[in-house]
Amino acid sequence: TGTWTYTIExxxxxxQPHYVQVMATPRSKVAPVVRARSWTSQGVTPLILYTEVKRGDYPVLGARIEVLVNKPAMNGTNLYRDKFELLDTGSGDPDLTKGDGIYSRYFTPMRGGPGLYTFEIMVTDNGNTAYAWHETILVQSLEAGPPCCGSLVPTPAVQPLSPFQRVLPPISITFTPDDVASQPFVGRIGDLRAEILASELKARLTWTAPDMGGLPVSRYELRFAHSVTDIVDRFETASEVWDYGSPFPLPPGSETVFTMDLTRNPSLLDIPLFVSIRGFADSANNSPGGPISNWSMDFGLELILPILGGIALLMILIVVCYLCMLRRRNGNAVKKQSGKDKHVGNGKQLSSPNASITILLHEHERRHSPYGQTGEDLISNGSHAQLPPPVPPLPAFNHQHSGGYPSGPIYGVHPGTFVNGGYHRNGSMVPFNPSLQGSLSSVSSGDRKKRNVTMV
Incomplete structure (x- = not known):
């Protein structure tokens, strides 16, 4: 592959003139090669030139198709000569679909007048930038539905192509004076899109520069309305012209961008807008305009900002709720861990060293108190109440000794009998014997009952 040179001396x-024809065949019948073919529309008002470029069964994208137009005179000279490129933009007029490998363009004889025109078409790799679909893609993927203005064929995996050049047979067409006098109603924009710039209170419009019947666009007219019916059916009467700037005209096929600054007219910020545009081939004010483009909806920024604020507030609330759940979960985990860290002392479960000291002091006071257990001896431990161990019985009361208790050992007496409001001893005092003291026990804290074993 590549460029071959053949020289004739x-x-x-x-x-005598010399004509050379070079024929090339691929190495294999199934090997994919780059092929190109061209044709024209049936009518000449307006005339549309088409060229299809494929590598095997797949379209070639990014190729350059140059058309050289000549209008020869009777003496062999050229009365008119022009050059332009065919486009695969999918703008809708005349190219319907982008990425299908079919390049097209309008031609008008208004500049050259009536006569015979010859079109020479040359296809190149556009400086080694052309590419095609990968060979592993199935042919059925070409079925992208019926073509429509402004549509696009999705491009799968692609592969670059080697340099190539194809020169197609010339096409000759004759134009009459009536064909030259007719003014075709062409140049519709079919890919108008709107993008909202909420932070800047602006709307950005993008589209492809139209082909005005073989002529470039000279100026644009941008209009807006508040309903679809007004922008489509009553474009001239019900819609309003945007007076705050005008798009800059570019050559056919160029991507055009225009920004609508809605702050120039604050009354448009709180209502939805429907925008449409059309081009003019002549810059004169009374010149006829082209077809109306597709409409694009531009939402009022005052409607968009509250929606965005509501969404942001909802996200903040969700984050706050999530953080609260995490905090509560961590708190429960800390409580469970602290419950596990409780230590046990003297047969009782203690939650802290201070609690153990309190219990020991209470036990000391209880054992040295002559009054035994009272209602205050209940020790709270979590959700259960526990009673401390019982104390030995009280000593016998002797009303003869100043109405008080004896000063001797309290464990060396027997309990007396309660008669007429006082205690009476039932015998003489017996010396204290530690082996005969017995033991004391208590039942579980659930029923809160005490049981004493009488000393022998």
């Missing part, structure tokens, strides 16, 4: 004195 003519002998002096031989005025």
């Amino acid at each position: 003519r002998f002096p004195g031989n005025p």
Whole structure:
């Protein structure tokens, strides 16, 4: 593959013209090669030139298709000569679909007048930038539905192509004076899109510069309305012209961008807008305009900002709720861990060293108190109440000794009998014997009952 050069040296004195035809065939019948073909529309008002470029069964994208137009005179000279490129933009007029490998363009004889025109078409790789679909893609993927203005064929995996050049057979067409006088109603924009810039209170419009019947666009007219019916059916009467700037005209096929600054007219910020545009081939004010483009909806920014604020507030609330759940979960985990860290002392479960000291002091006071257990001896431990161990019985009361208790050992007496409001001893005092003291026990704290074993 590549560019081949063939040189012919003519002998002096031989005025005969020489014609050379080169035929090439692929190495294999199934090997994919780059092929190109061209044709024209049926009518010449307006005339549309088409060229299809494929590599095997797949379209070639990014190729350059140059058309050289000549209008020869009777003496062999060229009365009119022009050059332009075919486009695969999918703008809708005349190219319907972008990425299908079919390049097209309008031609008008208004500049050259009536006569015979010859179109020479050359296809190149556009400086080694052309590419095609990968060979592993199935042919059925080409079925992208019926073509429509402004549509796009999705491009799968692609592969670059080697340099190539194809020169197609010339096409000759004759234009009459009536064909030259007719003014075709062409140049519709089919890919108008709107993008909202909420932070800047602006709307950005993008589209492809139209082909005005073989002529570039000279100026644009941008209009807006508050309903679809007004922008489509009553474009001239019900819609309003945007007076705050005008798009800059570019050559056909160029991407055009225009920004609508809605702060120039604050009354438009709180209502939805429907925008449409059309081009003019002549810059004169009374010149006829082209077809109306597709409409694009531009939501009022005052409606968009509250919606965005509500969404942001909802997200903040969700984050706050999530953080609260995490905090509560961590708190429960800390409580469970602290419950596990409680230590046990003297047969009782203690939650802290201070609690153990309190219990020991209470036990000391209880054992040295002559009044035994009272209602205050209940020790709270979590959700259960526990009673401390019982104390030995009280000593016998002797009303003869100043109405008080004896000063001797309290464990060396027997309990007396309660008669007429006082205690009476039932015998003489017996010396204290530690082995005969017995033991004391208590039942579980659930029923809160005490049981004493009488000393022998």
